[in-house]
Amino acid sequence: MLYLVQSDVGTQVRATITENDTGDPVDISGATTVLKFRKKGTSTVLSTLTNQSSAGDSALGIATFIFGNGVLNIDPGNYEGEIESTFSDGSVKTVYEKVEFFLREDF
Numbered sequence: 001m002l003y004l005v006q007s008d009v010g011t012q013v014r015a016t017i018t019e020n021d022t023g024d025p026v027d028i029s030g031a032t033t034v035l036k037f038r039k040k041g042t043s044t045v046l047s048t049l050t051n052q053s054s055a056g057d058s059a060l061g062i063a064t065f066i067f068g069n070g071v072l073n074i075d076p077g078n079y080e081g082e083i084e085s086t087f088s089d090g091s092v093k094t095v096y097e098k099v100e101f102f103l104r105e106d107f
Contacts, residue, residue, distance in 0.1 A: 002099065006076055006106045009069050014053075015083055017061040017095060025061030026093065028085050033058075035065040037081035037101065039074075046079075047071050076105045 004011055013035065017026045033051035038044055049065040051058065063083065081099035086092050 002101045004067070004072060004101055004103045006072055006074070006103055008067065008072050008106070011067045011072070013049075013065045013067075013099070015063050015065075015095070015099070017063060017083065017085065017093075020096070026085070027059050028061060028063060029055050029058040031058075031085040031087045033063045033083065033085040035063075035081050035083050035099065037079050037099070040078040040080050040100075046074060072103065074103065076103050078102055 002013060015035075017028060017033070018024060019026060028051065035049045035051075036045045036047070037049075038046055049067065049071070051063040052066050053062050053064040057064070079101040081101065083095040083099065084092060085094075
């Protein structure tokens with residue numbers, strides 16, 4: 001579970017994407033990797049964040065997503081995300097586990 005604060009800007013989430021069967025990192029350096037998130041219990045995607053990792057980190061399966069201006073200007077509560085990589089050959093790999101968020105109200 002990740003804990004975030006409403007209206008914050010620049011908060012980063014890092015994830016290492018690995019193969020289920022071997023645990024080896026997935027080279028996502030040639031892929032478009034995104035984190036899509038929504039309010040838990042709904043189907044509407046509120047925002048899609050694109051991987052901001054360096055080529056070196058991406059080659060090691062490390063993805064960094066940055067919550068930009070206005071992205072967290074949403075109601076406090078429980079949210080969930082999905083990480084998905086689309087490769088140059090058109091194949092798509094989606095991380096099975098959802099990313100769980102709790103967003104609290106800012107003071």
